[in-house]
Amino acid sequence: MPGLWGREREQRLLHDLVDAAARGRGAAAMVEGEPGIGKTRLLDDAATYARRAECQVRGAATDPMLGGRPFALLRDALDIRPASADAPADGVGTEAAAVAALLSPSHPGHPDLEFAVVDRVVDLVERVAAERPLVLACDDLQWADQSSLRVLYRIAQVAASTPVLLLLSRRPAPTPPGLAHLQRLLETTGSLRLTLGPLSPPQARAMAADRLGAPLDERLAGLVARANGNPLLIEELVDLVRGSSPGNGTGAAPDALPPSVADPLLARVSWVDEGALEVLRVATVLGTPFRLADLALVTGQDVPALLDLLREPVSLGVLSARGDGYTFRHDLVREAVYRAMSEPVRAAWHTHAGRVLGEAGRDPLTVAAHFDRGASAGDPEAPRWLARAAEATRVQAPAIAAELLDRAVVLTATTSPDRTRLRLAQLEARVDAGPLPEAVTLGEQLLSVHLPGVAVPVRRALAEARMAQGRFAEAAAQLASVLAGVASDPDPAPPAHLRAWHAYLRAWSEPDAVDALVRTTCADADRTGDPDTVVYARLADAIRLLFGGHFAAAADRAEEAAAVLRHRFDAGEAVRLVPPVICHFAARRFDDVRHLLNHPLWADRARQQSQRHAMLASMHYLSGEWDDALATADTLATLAAEQDRERDRRVVPWVRILVALGRGRLEQVDTELAFTEPIAEFQCLRAALLYARGRADEARTIVAAIRDAVLAPPEHRLTIRPLWPVYLPLCLAVHERDTAEDVAAVVGEIAQRADTPSTTAEGLHARGLVDDDPEALLAAVAAYRDTPLAVERAACREAAGATLARRGHRDDAGAQLVAAVESYEQMGAARHAARAEAALRDLGIQRGRRGPRRRPATGWDSLTPTELSVAALIAEGLIYREIAERLFISRRTVETHVAHIFAKLGVKSRSELAAHARARTR
Numbered sequence: 001m002p003g004l005w006g007r008e009r010e011q012r013l014l015h016d017l018v019d020a021a022a023r024g025r026g027a028a029a030m031v032e033g034e035p036g037i038g039k040t041r042l043l044d045d046a047a048t049y050a051r052r053a054e055c056q057v058r059g060a061a062t063d064p065m066l067g068g069r070p071f072a073l074l075r076d077a078l079d080i081r082p083a084s085a086d087a088p089a090d091g092v093g094t095e096a097a098a099v100a101a102l103l104s105p106s107h108p109g110h111p112d113l114e115f116a117v118v119d120r121v122v123d124l125v126e127r128v129a130a131e132r133p134l135v136l137a138c139d140d141l142q143w144a145d146q147s148s149l150r151v152l153y154r155i156a157q158v159a160a161s162t163p164v165l166l167l168l169s170r171r172p173a174p175t176p177p178g179l180a181h182l183q184r185l186l187e188t189t190g191s192l193r194l195t196l197g198p199l200s201p202p203q204a205r206a207m208a209a210d211r212l213g214a215p216l217d218e219r220l221a222g223l224v225a226r227a228n229g230n231p232l233l234i235e236e237l238v239d240l241v242r243g244s245s246p247g248n249g250t251g252a253a254p255d256a257l258p259p260s261v262a263d264p265l266l267a268r269v270s271w272v273d274e275g276a277l278e279v280l281r282v283a284t285v286l287g288t289p290f291r292l293a294d295l296a297l298v299t300g301q302d303v304p305a306l307l308d309l310l311r312e313p314v315s316l317g318v319l320s321a322r323g324d325g326y327t328f329r330h331d332l333v334r335e336a337v338y339r340a341m342s343e344p345v346r347a348a349w350h351t352h353a354g355r356v357l358g359e360a361g362r363d364p365l366t367v368a369a370h371f372d373r374g375a376s377a378g379d380p381e382a383p384r385w386l387a388r389a390a391e392a393t394r395v396q397a398p399a400i401a402a403e404l405l406d407r408a409v410v411l412t413a414t415t416s417p418d419r420t421r422l423r424l425a426q427l428e429a430r431v432d433a434g435p436l437p438e439a440v441t442l443g444e445q446l447l448s449v450h451l452p453g454v455a456v457p458v459r460r461a462l463a464e465a466r467m468a469q470g471r472f473a474e475a476a477a478q479l480a481s482v483l484a485g486v487a488s489d490p491d492p493a494p495p496a497h498l499r500a501w502h503a504y505l506r507a508w509s510e511p512d513a514v515d516a517l518v519r520t521t522c523a524d525a526d527r528t529g530d531p532d533t534v535v536y537a538r539l540a541d542a543i544r545l546l547f548g549g550h551f552a553a554a555a556d557r558a559e560e561a562a563a564v565l566r567h568r569f570d571a572g573e574a575v576r577l578v579p580p581v582i583c584h585f586a587a588r589r590f591d592d593v594r595h596l597l598n599h600p601l602w603a604d605r606a607r608q609q610s611q612r613h614a615m616l617a618s619m620h621y622l623s624g625e626w627d628d629a630l631a632t633a634d635t636l637a638t639l640a641a642e643q644d645r646e647r648d649r650r651v652v653p654w655v656r657i658l659v660a661l662g663r664g665r666l667e668q669v670d671t672e673l674a675f676t677e678p679i680a681e682f683q684c685l686r687a688a689l690l691y692a693r694g695r696a697d698e699a700r701t702i703v704a705a706i707r708d709a710v711l712a713p714p715e716h717r718l719t720i721r722p723l724w725p726v727y728l729p730l731c732l733a734v735h736e737r738d739t740a741e742d743v744a745a746v747v748g749e750i751a752q753r754a755d756t757p758s759t760t761a762e763g764l765h766a767r768g769l770v771d772d773d774p775e776a777l778l779a780a781v782a783a784y785r786d787t788p789l790a791v792e793r794a795a796c797r798e799a800a801g802a803t804l805a806r807r808g809h810r811d812d813a814g815a816q817l818v819a820a821v822e823s824y825e826q827m828g829a830a831r832h833a834a835r836a837e838a839a840l841r842d843l844g845i846q847r848g849r850r851g852p853r854r855r856p857a858t859g860w861d862s863l864t865p866t867e868l869s870v871a872a873l874i875a876e877g878l879i880y881r882e883i884a885e886r887l888f889i890s891r892r893t894v895e896t897h898v899a900h901i902f903a904k905l906g907v908k909s910r911s912e913l914a915a916h917a918r919a920r921t922r
Contacts, residue, residue: 024909036232149178198229350374624790664831
């Protein structure tokens with residue numbers, strides 16, 4: 001292919017990736033280099049090769065004029081348009097219709113809609129690739145919109161397990177945040193990265209001679225040398241020197257290369273008469289491709305006249321027809337013509353284009369883009385259009401809306417009455433888009449300037465941001481100021497709603513001081529019946545009860561709020577389902593937790609996904625489903641990092657360490673602990689590791705050091721629950737008996753307050769351990785039967801067996817120890833099982849090998865039950881979202897399971913996995 005001189009290695013590498021994709025093995029590759037260096041032609045060559053390999057090829061290029069249009073790149077590449085909603089009801093048509101519906105201006109929207117669209121576009125890509133391997137080629141990512149970059153990031157995450165090959169290209173600059181994020185992912189996953197440098201002098205001369213069709217004379221060789229190895233410039237120079245532009249056949253050869261590298265590109269249009277050249281200049285302002293109707297509006301010429309003027313640029317190869325408009329043969333040609341105009345002239349044309357297109361009713365984003373490029377500070381029109389564009393994109397892409405409003409504020413005169421309104425809109429968009437620390441900083445800046453009418457809405461936005469960060473005391477303080485000034489707000493929220501919200505925030509930060517406030521808000525809710533007031537009043541009461549240790553009552557109260565949310569989930573937010581989930585989890589009502597976590601309200605809300613997976617990972621661990629706990633923790637690690645959720649991220653090492661301790665993988669415990677914070681929870685696990693290694697004195701030092709943190713009220717009622725099953729036995733083992741007594745007393749107090757089967761069992765368990773009381777431990781075992789707490793039940797059986805053995809009750813002791821061993825083996829807790837087996841041997845009881853054998857590391861027998869289910873559903877042809885819905889897990893967790901399956905089986909593609917799975921069932 002012309003233009004691939006000196007790119008044989010890169011061409012071969014991309015062809016190898018295409019061959020792998022044709023066999024079902026996806027990947028990603030990024031081609032980088034300066035303009036004209038050959039990136040596009042390399043991607044085009046790979047796309048041509050992919051078509052010959054019977055792959056589907058979808059592709060699109062970005063344009064600087066479309067950088068603010070949400071999902072612009074993927075809309076083109078996947079042909080996602082409003083008409084997609086009328087597509088046939090096949091798999092691809094259904095997925096495309098779902099995406100089109102989410103992108104529709106009529107969609108009601110919610111703060112996480114952008115993340116929902118990202119996931120549905122990934123579903124669409126997966127569905128398309130399920131029909132035939134897909135090559136998705138995206139050019140010039142330096143101009144891509146942030147929403148499309150998020151989609152590419154998600155596709156790249158699953159490319160290795162999906163028959164999708166991402167072929168991407170970019171210039172060295174600019175590098176927007178989303179592109180930098182994608183680049184880091186590609187580097188960490190070992191994706192192919194090709195950096196195209198200039199052709200060597202011999203390659204450049206050979207390419208020029210090939211295009212010329214004759215050996216180079218000395219003069220032309222000298223000109224080619226000054227093209228610095230850029231293939232596109234070499235082509236343009238040869239065409240100039242031989243005096244034949246494509247489609248023309250006339251021209252004059254220059255004696256020397258002009259000093260500007262743009263001049264060879266401008267020479268292509270030098271044969272165009274001035275009238276056509278002026279139209280071309282306007283066309284560069286409109287971007288590429290451009291609509292003929294828009295060009296007519298901006299130039300003021302009718303369409304027939306324009307068609308006559310454009311005939312010559314088309315014949316010269318400068319333009320080519322596309323749909324209802326034209327596109328420039330190459331972006332560099334457009335850029336050269338565009339940059340040849342002075343900056344004031346470009347700005348004037350953009351401003352004129354924005355005004356004319358706005359009057360013609362073109363979409364606000366297009367109009368705003370022109371005003372943005374043409375406006376100067378104080379221009380009254382540009383901020384107005386930027387604000388309209390932000391409003392049009394806020395639902396689908398709040399980050400883009402925030403950027404538009406940032407620019408609008410910069411362009412607005414400090415004395416303009418619109419500036420305050422724009423800054424408030426800017427703050428609200430930042431709260432929606434994140435990152436939240438930036439939103440908080442902006443809100444505090446607005447408060448510091450004491451603008452009239454600003455304090456109340458700013459404080460409300462700050463309260464939202466602080467609540468989303470989990471900083472409830474600061475959120476409550478902001479809302480208290482709102483309540484104090486709500487009378488001066490021209491459009492206040494219902495005071496009952498504000499009081500209920502304030503009570504909810506204070507319940508988190510001051511649970512022991514809100515009784516009267518909560519009673520008042522509950523009375524308001526009963527009187528008004530306002531849904532928002534009811535929800536926050538019930539949640540405030542639930543959180544107060546939760547911190548008071550009344551877990552059953554808290555769960556019941558929270559369920560009342562959840563019932564309202566479920567009834568009107570389209571209008572609510574998943575963040576308000578988090579407290580009911582927490583309350584049900586505290587009551588160990590895991591079925592209710594799963595019911596809430598699987599509610600459609602969560603499906604399209606990305607910001608709560610790390611919280612969701614943190615809860616699921618903990619539930620899986622406590623239920624003895626350790627393989628699923630680890631898979632969910634792996635998913636959580638990715639989500640928490642993406643969403644900057646430090647509190648959720650702590651669950652990852654907590655689960656991994658507990659499982660590794662149970663399975664005797666002490667080196668892994670060491671590794672995990674090296675990256676944890678020195679807080680009580682992880683210090684406790686460090687002490688457990690030291691004790692496991694026979695370093696009891698060091699373990700005792702840590703146990704004593706964290707005593708006050710473990711028992712600190714009132715939070716101890718929540719924090720001690722996951723901790724005490726490790727901490728209390730450690731206290732007894734290292735002879736910290738007084739601390740063990742105090743821990744057992746707190747667990748007993750929780751049992752009295754909470755009134756749940758799980759806390760009753762835990763209270764008996766803790767007391768039985770401290771008193772070495774077999775009756776209490778056996779009563780705890782019986783109570784655990786009504787709970788999902790498999791790990792604690794197994795530990796209680798082991799303790800009961802040991803206590804009975806010390807009292808000489810051999811048979812009863814053996815029965816409990818055997819049951820403990822079997823439970824440990826079910827969850828793969830080899831170290832715990834070995835300890836209980838040793839106690840059986842001390843009793844002279846040989847149990848034999850009746851439980852499941854230790855799972856091998858590789859092969860089909862190494863797969864967990866969930867992994868086997870995932871493999872079977874892949875064999876049925878289901879996409880990840882469908883598998884997630886079938887198994888009641890998240891799509892992200894399905895992706896984690898598939899990655900684990902690939903590693904264990906050594907397969908390279910989903911088609912290979914499906915073939916193996918089908919063969920096993922024959």
